[in-house]
Amino acid sequence: MSSATGGDRGLESSLEASMSSTCSYGSTRARIFKIIVIGDSNVGKTCLTYRFCTSYFPERTEATIGVDFRERSVEIDGEKIKIQLWDTAGQERFRKSMVQHYYRNVHAVVFVYDITNMASFQSLPAWIEECKQHLLTNDVPRILVGNKCDLKDSIQVPTDLAQKFADAHSMPMFETSAKNTNDHVEAIFMTLAHKLKSHKPLVLSQPPESTVELNSVPKTSFPCGC
Numbered sequence: 001m002s003s004a005t006g007g008d009r010g011l012e013s014s015l016e017a018s019m020s021s022t023c024s025y026g027s028t029r030a031r032i033f034k035i036i037v038i039g040d041s042n043v044g045k046t047c048l049t050y051r052f053c054t055s056y057f058p059e060r061t062e063a064t065i066g067v068d069f070r071e072r073s074v075e076i077d078g079e080k081i082k083i084q085l086w087d088t089a090g091q092e093r094f095r096k097s098m099v100q101h102y103y104r105n106v107h108a109v110v111f112v113y114d115i116t117n118m119a120s121f122q123s124l125p126a127w128i129e130e131c132k133q134h135l136l137t138n139d140v141p142r143i144l145v146g147n148k149c150d151l152k153d154s155i156q157v158p159t160d161l162a163q164k165f166a167d168a169h170s171m172p173m174f175e176t177s178a179k180n181t182n183d184h185v186e187a188i189f190m191t192l193a194h195k196l197k198s199h200k201p202l203v204l205s206q207p208p209e210s211t212v213e214l215n216s217v218p219k220t221s222f223p224c225g226c
């Protein structure tokens with residue numbers, strides 16, 4: 001895992017380098033998909049990305065400062081793909097200087113809210129607006145994830161409300177728990193990876209923005225299984 005905070009030129013350069021769209025596995029080139037994970041502080045972005053990339057739930061997390069990267073290589077239909085998750089800071093003071101980097105060459109966006117925290121759900125329009133302001137069009141696949149569904153007694157955001165919101169924004173919606181081992185975290189990111197993989201780049205050696213053509217996301221849902 002690597003991380004970056006604002007003001008560090010070295011890290012900024014490595015950030016730019018990490019944005020290339022392919023990497024080598026021996027003689028094979030693998031496509032890299034950059035997925036940004038955004039949402040309010042404390043919703044569980046770091047835990048979700050950990051769960052997918054390491055299979056573990058971190059016992060203790062600190063508020064993310066700037067952005068952390070986690071990667072996982074997967075094989076889909078015989079093709080090696082690198083999924084690069086950008087775990088962004090939810091706190092305004094920890095994200096300001098890095099925001100312009102998040103949105104460059106993004107292949108997909110994961111919006112996260114906490115199902116036990118209505119305010120985190122109500123913040124979603126602001127996160128969507130921020131994406132718009134950074135010129136992310138609706139062609140970039142986006143999914144909505146309600147986290148912490150293991151906390152059944154504290155639910156504040158009903159599934160049907162979240163589903164309506166997701167439908168209104170043409171996003172698939174998933175409820176999950178980074179804490180529970182069998183709560184779809186793997187399936188959620190793999191669904192996204194399948195979607196990205198099915199969009200063949202036009203020319204592999206071009207920069208990502210001109211090589212990946214992405215279609216709009218169908219309406220699907222994946223409510224909490226716990």
Ligand SMILES: Nc1nc2c(ncn2[C@@H]2O[C@H](COP(=O)(O)OP(=O)(O)OP(=O)(O)O)[C@@H](O)[C@H]2O)c(=O)[nH]1
Pocket residue numbers: 039040041042043044045046047048058059060061062063064065088089090091147148149150151176177178179180
């Ligand atoms: N019960 C439960 N707690 C969770 C879950 N996911 C995260 N948490 C807890 O929620 C708190 C915040 O988790 P983080 O992953 O650090 O939140 P974040 O969204 O990355 O926060 P920022 O980095 O500040 O933006 C931690 O105490 C986690 O242990 C979950 O699925 N269930």
Ligand SMILES: [Mg+2]
Pocket residue numbers: 045046047062063064087088089090
């Ligand atoms: Mg975090």
